[in-house]
Amino acid sequence: MTKRTDRIIHILLLRPNGMTIHELSENFNVSDRTIRNEINTINSILRRSGLSDIYQNRGFIRLNHAKDDLMKIRELRLSGDDADYYTPKERFVIILFDILTAHQPIFVYQEQDKLRVSKSTIDEDMRMLRKFLSRYALQVMTSVKTGIYIQGSERLIRTMLVDVITQYGDLSRLINLDASYQDTIAQSIQSFMPMSLIKKVRLTYIDKIHEVGVNGNAANDYQLILHSCIWVRRLLMSNQIAAESHDNWQPDEGKIKAYITQTIKKFELEHVAEDEFRYIYFVLNSFNSTFASTTSGWIETQLLTTQLVTYMEEKLELPFSSQEDLYEGLYNHLTSLVYRMHEQIQSYNPLKSIIKSSYADIYQCVFKFMTTYFQEQDITISDDEICYITVYFGTAKMQIERDQELKYRVAVICNYGLATGHLLAAELEHKFNIEVLAVLSMSDIQVLAKLSIDFVIKTIQVDTGQIPSIKLPPIPQESDYLVLKNYLNKNKAAKRAGQINSTNLFDDVLTCVADVYQHIDADLIKSLSVVFKSHHLIVNEKEVQPMLADLLTDDRIQLRKSVSDWKEAIQLAAQPLIEDQVINEQYVHAMLESVVKFGPYIVIGPGLALAHARPEDGAKKLGVSVLTLATPVKFGNKDNDPVSLVFCLSAINNYSHLNVMKAIVRLVADPNKITELSQIDELEAFKQTLFQQELQRK
Structure with missing residues (x-):
């Protein structure tokens, strides 16, 4: 039995509903013919053991065997005869973790003997390792005395370890302490991060934060536990970080701080430096969408969300801006994403490959926008992060395109995160006469009894009581949809008309x-x-958000005024809003303080500043004012100074000012219009030029 035949059997054992040959060929990056040949080989092995062939029907395959026969097939897998053969990927992982866990000098020739490969092969393996580590500014060093070791920033070593484990291992099985997860790569990972360590961290996480998956996002929990395990292991190995930008933070009292404190006690980590405590606190919080952001982070995320929604709307010609759930969910997600990007903390997406292939058009648009956006800041965004964003737009697209035919009423229970649950719901509504009344996590399962539904679709094995249910993967393939179709045909649910939106x-x-x-x-x-x-x-x-023209009344427009500096420009621009009791003096002070503290981030385009503070800093109502300057002033932004046009925005939440932000974003993309506006000294002409794109509601 070869590695590939063994893995095909393993996949089929994990997919009791079956799958297509084409799905397998894409998984292994080989032709359909190659997979058919492998299936013939597997059938020969099964026959020799007195077992029936794999069920096949027009390219669809399934292990259609009784429970006892499936157990025999599992035993066949364990008797494979190629245990001493390692793939290049396996050798890479073995060498990396051998280097990281060595208690005494380790040399290349020792790895060559262990892996039973030639000199040329081990040399190629080392080149592969060096190339991979160079992505993180890390180097493989060799010495006659110390052997092979990795040199570079401790923070980047930890980032690299997270990436290796999520890319090459099965994070779900690892964190869930699956005793059967004992392949070559799993064993190498566990040499660095033993199951006993993972178990202790996981139990502490459950004790101080919550049960894994209970909040509807098991993948997020896995990442937090993984980062924690790597942090503990590196501290136990006496590897310390150097202080950096966010290390002046003071962690807030709460679950995360209590969890870190308890972890330190559990592992008897003596004298943990403040820099280390703040480091892991920041990393764990960076996956929290409710993480309190700074004023500068808030406006960056607001602009990013507005620009992205507008871009996707234009490229796909779909009214995404009408989807409130999209904007609010996307904003919350991007809040934590922006922090991760600036601190080089990558997120892990277990459904990445399926999302990329299933939503290729959306993925390509998101990829183009996000890579361009972060390239300007010399930051690389991963496919994992892009795929998370793709999920939000995939959900919105399905909601926009869903038909209004008669529907079955169902609830979805998903343990991969509510965003993935909503994507599954939208996909089901698109493909079937289904109306999803609720998307629930495990912690909300008691809600089922209160819903008037026909059945439940779940991504995890869970008891739904008297309500019929069917289990599907979080992102189903065509074979899974066939199973659902058959289920619907056999279980005639009561259909009801969809509601008017x-x-x-x-x-x-x-x-x-x-x-x-x-x-x-x-x-x-x-x-x-x-x-x-x-x-x-x-x-x-x-x-129903008001437009810029609705909020920018005549008394809030000041043209061709003279000021001495940027502070006076902000104060003067804000004056009409103070007089209308839209903001108070505290809000003006907060705007000035934020520029002093975070720099001239409010200069968002050539000659254009958007003065603002956070809603809680004194914003009483939604409002906006504008000031043009007779003589432009410098705010300290070398790319966009001097400023001639100053908007002052008072926002009371994350959505009501969306149309205002869209109008300002359009100005950022049109520097000539900013110049034109700053030179107008007549009110009606100014309004006509500024509002000309708002003559009809978008």
Whole structure:
């Protein structure tokens, strides 16, 4: 039995619903014919053992065997005769962890003897190792006395270790302490990170934070536990980090701090330096979407979210900006992503390859935008992060395109994260006459009893009581959809008509009005809302954001004024909002302080500044004002100074000012218009130039 035949059997054992030959060929990066030949070989082995062939039907395959026969097939896998053969990937992992765990000098010739390879092969393996480590600015060094060792930043070594384990290992089985996970790569990883260490960290995590997967995102929990294990192991090996930018932080009291403190006690880590404590606190918090961000981080994420949604809307010609759930979920995700990118902390996505192939058009658009955005900051964003973002847009696309035919009512239970659960729900609604009433995590399972549903679709084996259920992978393949189709045919659920989307109808009416009258104001929106409510049509007001022209009244526009410096420019721009009691003096002080503390980040484009503070710093209402300067002033931004156009924004949440942000983003992309606006000294002409793109509601 070869490695490939053994692994094909392993995959089929894990996929009781079966799969297609083409899916397997893509998995192994070989032709369908090669897989068919492997299937013939496996059937020969099964026959010699008195077992029936693999079930095949038009390219679909499955181990259609009884329980006892499946146990015999598992035993066949354990009797493979190629235990001494290692693939290049396995040799790479073995060498890396041998170097990292050696208690005495280790030399290349020793690895050659251990792996039973030629001199030329071990030389190629070492070249592969050096090339891989160079991505992290790490070097493989050799010495007659000390043997092979890795030289470079301790932080980058830890980052590299996270990447190796997530790329080459099975993180789910590792963190879940799967005793059967004992292949070559697993054994090498466990030589560095023993199961006993993982178990102790996992139990501490459950004790101080929550049960793994209970919040609906097991993959996120796995990452936090993995980072913790690597941190503990490197400290036990006496490897310390050097202080860096975020090390002045003071960790807040809470679950994360309590968890770190308890971990230190469990492993008897004496005299943990403050730099180390702050390091792991920051890393763990960087996966938390509710992580409190700085003022500069807040506006960066706001702009990034708005620019990304606008870009995707233009490229895919879909009304993504009408999807409130998309904007709010994306903003929360990007808040933590921006922190990870700046600190070179990569996220792990267990469904990356499936997302890339299943949502190729969305992935390509997200990839182009995000790589360009971060390249300007000399930061590389990983495929894992891009695929997480793809999930949000994939969900939104399915929601936009879903039909309004009669539907089965179902609930989805997903333990891979609510974003993945919503993507599965949207995919199901797109492919079948299904209406998903709720996407739940394990902790919300008690809600099922309160829902009027026909059945449950789940991604984990869980008891749903009296409610029928079917288990599917989080991102199903065609073979899985066939199983669901058969299930629907056998279980006739009560179908009900889909509901009218009142908010979409409201937005369509506004668009028609705009086409005729060329303007939408707040009074019209309010009046129309009353009419809808009188007919029992509930409108989600979060989706009805005022436009820049609605908020920027005449008294909030100041043209061609003179100021002495950037501080006076912000104070003058904010004055109309103070007079209208939109903001208070504390808000102005916070705007000035944030520039002093974080630098001129508010200069977001050539000649354009967006003065703002966080909502809790004194914003009372949604509002915006604008100031143009007779003589431009410098804010200290070498790329975009001097500034001639200053907006002052008061935002009270993350969504109501979306249209304002879109208008400002369009200005950033049009430096000539900024110059034109700064030279206008007549109010009506200024408004006509600024609002010309808002003549109809988008």
